[in-house]
Amino acid sequence: MRGLMGKGNSVFWKATFVAVVALLLAAVAAASPSAPSKKPKGPTTAQLRAKLPANIRKSNTIRIATSIYAPVDYYKADGKTLTGFDADIMRAVAKKLRVKIRWAVIDFSAIIPGITSGQYDFATDLNDTKQREQVVDFITEFRDGxxxxxxxxxxxxxxxxxxxxxxxxxxxxxxxxxxxxxxxxxxxxxxxxxxxxxxxxxxxxxxxxxxxxxxxxxxxxxxxxxxxxxxxxxxxxxxxxxxxxxxPQFAGIIFPKKSARLREAIRATLNAVIRDGTYRKIMVRYGVVNNAIKKSATNAATS
Missing domain, CATH: 3.40.190.10 (Periplasmic binding protein-like II)
Known part of the structure; x- marks a missing residue:
């Protein structure tokens, strides 16, 4: 009888020991700092390129019109190299899409006619208004007044x-x-x-x-x-x-009314540039971070 009782006690204590160890391990695991969760990645270059119209994917070129309004867009001292925070943002967008930019620097007064006539794929640096949205579509890029x-x-x-x-x-x-x-x-x-x-x-x-x-x-x-x-x-x-x-109002990029696919492709890519921190670095570099936006929207004019 004593032998049987001893054997039972041994089994009991072994089971108890295993249970206690399991509880301790669970407690340690719960107390240990978990690995930092990775932020979900944004769309890939392939996914962004797939949003572009077929003709632009084929040519690998986007035609952008702008005018000289420093520090948005202006020439460096050589009088030929376009710089400015908008120019740098557009280059970051083009890099993500793996396309080249063909710039057209024109008079401000010629920009909307150039877009509505199809001379350019889109244009930058216009304040977004309800009146202008009747003629062209906007995506927001920064704030101005x-x-x-x-x-x-x-x-x-x-x-x-x-x-x-x-x-x-x-x-x-x-x-x-x-x-x-x-x-x-x-x-x-x-x-x-x-x-x-x-x-x-x-x-x-x-x-x-x-x-x-x-x-x-x-x-x-x-x-x-x-x-x-x-x-x-x-x-x-x-x-x-x-x-x-x-x-005070949003300023941004304008597109022909019939270019919804290109508009949304550029907006998605601009938001990817905002998301990965490139946009903010550019705005800080030009001293205009207070004019930055958190996310680009379509036709966001309030007046």
Whole structure:
């Protein structure tokens, strides 16, 4: 009997020991830091390329139109090499898609006609508005707005839009600043003041020249471009930008209305560039990280 009891006790204690060890191992495993979970990867180059229209996959080339608005797009000192945060973002997009870019640097006023006529696959650096969305499709790329640029020292002591009554204001043809000036001009006349005189030019460089030469008292301009001009033109000695941003809005890339497939392929690739951190590095490098977006959207205008 004692032998049988001893054998039973031995079996019992062995089973108990195994159970305790198993519990201890489970507790250690639970307490141990788990391996960091990997973020799900974005789409592959092959998946992104598959979204492109067949003709672009065949040619391996995208035709992009833009205009000169530093720091968005501008030429390096050699006068030939296009640089700027938009140019770098588009190169990152092209690299992911394994395509080449054929740039066309044209007057701002010619961009929308060039897109609607099919001369270019898409164009960059336009503020997104409901009115423009009736003609072309947008995907968002960054944030911008409108501001007032004046000569260094602000000789006319301008403070805001209300001080532009009776002044000559230069703007680029077809820009979102024209409706802002028109609305303010109406307010000027309602208050018994003179309307705003407008000098319209094809692009940013002649607008800055008009301000510098005295043909215009102020330049109603995209905030990014105006801030950059104030900081860099002649070592920061030519212009200054007034406080205030009017009608903040998204800016981005435009496509013909019939190019939904290309539009969504570029949007997906831009979002991949945002996701992998390349986009943010570019925006930091150009000092415009506050104008960055978290995700590109289609036709996101609010006004």
């Amino acid at each position: 409108s501001s007032i640029l004046v000569k260094k020292g602000n000789p006319d002591q301008l403070r805001n839009l209300g001080d532009l009554c009776g002044k000559m204001v230069v703007m680029t043809q077809g820009s979102v600043q024209i409706p802002i000036a028109n609305a303010q001009s109406d307010k000027c006349q309602q208050a018994g003041k003179s309307k705003i005189d407008q000098l319209l030019v094809p692009d940013d460089p002649p607008a800055r020249l008009a301000l510098k030469s005295g043909r215009a008292t102020a330049y109603l301009v995209n905030t990014l471009a105006g801030s950059y001009a104030a900081k860099t033109e002649n070592g920061g000695q030519d212009f200054q930008i007034l406080a205030g941003v009017y009608q």
